[in-house]
Amino acid sequence: LAKTTQPISMDSYEGQEVNITCSHNNIATNDYITWYQQFPSQGPRFIIQGYKTKVTNEVASLFIPADRKSSTLSLPRVSLSDTAVYYCLVGNYNTDKLIFGTGTRLQVFP
Amino acid sequence: NAGVTQTPKFRVLKTGQSMTLLCAQDMNHEYMYWYRQDPGMGLRLIHYSVGEGTTAKGEVPDGYNVSRLKKQNFLLGLESAAPSQTSVYFCASSYPSGSVYNEQFFGPGTRLTVL
Numbered sequence: 001l002a003k004t005t006q007p008i009s010m011d012s013y014e015g016q017e018v019n020i021t022c023s024h025n026n027i028a029t030n031d032y033i034t035w036y037q038q039f040p041s042q043g044p045r046f047i048i049q050g051y052k053t054k055v056t057n058e059v060a061s062l063f064i065p066a067d068r069k070s071s072t073l074s075l076p077r078v079s080l081s082d083t084a085v086y087y088c089l090v091g092n093y094n095t096d097k098l099i100f101g102t103g104t105r106l107q108v109f110p
Numbered sequence: 111n112a113g114v115t116q117t118p119k120f121r122v123l124k125t126g127q128s129m130t131l132l133c134a135q136d137m138n139h140e141y142m143y144w145y146r147q148d149p150g151m152g153l154r155l156i157h158y159s160v161g162e163g164t165t166a167k168g169e170v171p172d173g174y175n176v177s178r179l180k181k182q183n184f185l186l187g188l189e190s191a192a193p194s195q196t197s198v199y200f201c202a203s204s205y206p207s208g209s210v211y212n213e214q215f216f217g218p219g220t221r222l223t224v225l
Contacts, residue, residue: 043216
């Protein structure tokens, strides 16, 4: 199974760019990489998904190197409302091999 | 659209009691999932379903049973609750297999305490 490893916590200030890296050394050929955001007392919310190279949407970018053994979620110009836990999920939605990491708690300061 | 809803939001059980958690989705998703989340830990997959009438085991299925009699509903049952099952339970659903994006939509969670 593609276990994931993320930093436990990160601190940032408003307006800065934040990069959170997830390691997944045993990623399988048909696994996708998905990032979720979770606020206290809420269910996780989808941020971005990718398979290889770079993906960008209106809220984040996802960088995946050629070997796919890691991925980096990039949040441009964070605000206080970005304070949350961010999870990296590696897996194939056609199987039960959906592994969430333990998450990275991001604290954004004014 | 209500999205994914879970019933109940909170529940306290005594050891050995049974209960059923209900998950409902109105997005016509094929796939549905049950996760548990313990303090300081990520989500762990309990059971999942790829369609009406089908279920499969996830990472931590012991002590739980599920049923998917209707496409929009996914039930999680605890036959004999144990303190180790104290957790927050999340239900999720996703697009059909083969979609470009396999985003999971999560419910608000059910906080279960087993005394």
